[in-house]
Amino acid sequence: MTGRLNSAQPYAIGLFRIVVGLLFACHGAASLFGVLGGAGGNGATVETGAWPNWYAAVIELVGGSLVLLGLGTRAAAFISSGAMAYAYFKVHQPSALWPMENNGEGAAMYCWAFFLLIFTGSGAFGLDQLFAKRSEAARDQAPNKTPVTA
Template structure:
């Protein structure tokens, strides 16, 4: 049973990455373009361009979420996304109350830890990272050289 689960692990990580990236990108798209219900607190509208920190957070959400969704530059995008969610939690939510259930920061906390996990696991299966990192078999294995020592 354990061996089967181990062989499926890259696919589980890949699916996890896809779902987390999609949800994160949707948050950014909602805030920037007013789709999917619009920006939180903006009555279904959008955030004004350049407003701190909301507009910048939305750009990070859309760009990093899309990169993670595609599995392209996953570790770097996930690190930036995780940091932005840590900032959101500690600067926006945590001053209101200690626990995420009290301060409305559950999504920020979950996204922060989910992206931090992806920093360490990478994109898993089904990501463009793997497609672009593939090299022909001849390039993968180092060429063996024979050295002749003259006596």
């Protein structure tokens, strides 16, 4: 049983990455474009350049999209995790200590989900994996250029 679970791990990580990236990108799209209920669920958008909401929304949209695609997953997850840690400690935590009390569960969960992806990478179904396979195949097909010594 453990062997089958271990062999399925890249696929589970890939599906986890896709879902987390999609949901995170949706938050950014809602805040920037007013879709999916908009910022705060009232169809509003954040003011362009407003600190920190507009920057957070851009990180959510771009970081979420990159994680969703599995493109630069570790770097995008690092930045996204940091943004959610900032959101938790600057926005939520000052009103109460625990996420249940300060409405910071989303920020905390995203922070830790992205933190995990920093260490696991994209898993299956990611463009990172596709590009790695292509570069490995190209490297294998390249002629061996060893220097000739006299």
